[in-house]
Amino acid sequence: MQLTSKQQTKYLYTFTFYEEERFLASLELRSLFPDGELLEGNIIQTYRKINPSRSPFIKGRMEILLKRNSLPKMMMDLGELQLEDNSYKIKYIKNPSLSKSEERHLEDRRQIEKQIGLSMYSKQGQVDLHHPDQIYGVICLQNGIWLFGKYKESKAEWHSHQQKPNNYSTALNTRVARAVVNIAVPEPAGIKVIDPCCGIGTVLIEALSMGIKIKGSDVNPLVMSGVRENIAHFGFSAEVKLKDIRDVEGNYDVAIIDMPYNLCSVQDPVVQLEMLRSTRSFAKKMVVITIDSIDDLILKAGFVIHDRCIVKKGKNFQREILVCY
Secondary structure, rough: OOOOOHHHHOOOEEEEOOOHHHHHOOOOOOOOOOOOOOOOOOEEEEEEOOOHHOOOEEEEHHHHHEEEEHHHHHHHHHHHHOOOEEEEEEEEOOOOOOOOOOOHHHHHHHHHHHHHHHHHOOOOOOOOOOOOOEEEEEEEEOOOOOOEEEEEOOOOOHHHHOOOOOOOOOOHHHHHHHHHHHHHHOOOOEEEEOOOOOOOOHHHHHHHOOEEEEEEEEHHHHHHHHHHHHHHHHHOOOOEOOOOOHHHHEEEEEEEEOOOOOEEOOOOHHHHHHHHHHHHHHHEEEEEEOOOOOOHHHHOOOOOOOEEEEEEEOEEEEEEEEOOO
16 A cells, blocks of 8 residues: 555654553643554554654654555565655664564664665665665564654654753653643644743743743742743743733633642642632633642633543652643
């Protein structure tokens, strides 16, 4: 099967996660790929094309060009493809759904890359292992189906964001913050976002790094210089104001709220409800992170919970992430 029509184009994404992040990764994938089809444990197929580097869990994206039930058949049909690149490189994509004992050895993977490269040689440009115009990936699914296509590997650019000049021990970690932004804003074009309890700016930095238009505010004057320094440290800029969430004005498509909390006491539910009602007045959608059970408060504030997950940190601490409209 050769895919030529733009409407027919399917993309395959491989992903991995730590066990304690399973529910967070699943919620992010549901948000990014509402049409997604889980082919097997760690592979999803979709019509949606995104930069794989957006997600802390996605390893790479393949634009599927060929699908065959055997490797020899795939190599035989590679000549059918009309590829425009002057140079290319073949990369065997490890199937993250397979255990180490099930996956092919390195020598086998390199041999397959060589065989495919030779079958394309002189037909589709020249091999360039160092600076190719295009990387082509090949992957074998658990059912023996082989897929071939244009491949883009994820770059964990967010790793550098962990080295902020200013940090809070209670702030979201960078991986969680990045996933939360993707859950809140799966399609960034034209979307206005606010983080009205921005703290030290972890969510702001992840959103800005993905080109999302976001503003920040916080009621704590002690964090203002720190959050602004953190944002500038990575070459970003954003409006950040000293403001209580209950005083936020304007209209936003999405609000991302990491509910303030004190590890030694329970947050006042009256204040929490006021915060949520205020959010309802300026945002159409809310993604809230909380350590307390606040379902009833969310409903009282006029929101409906559409999706959710739990994120664990260690044995005794966990947060809930709720997607509300």
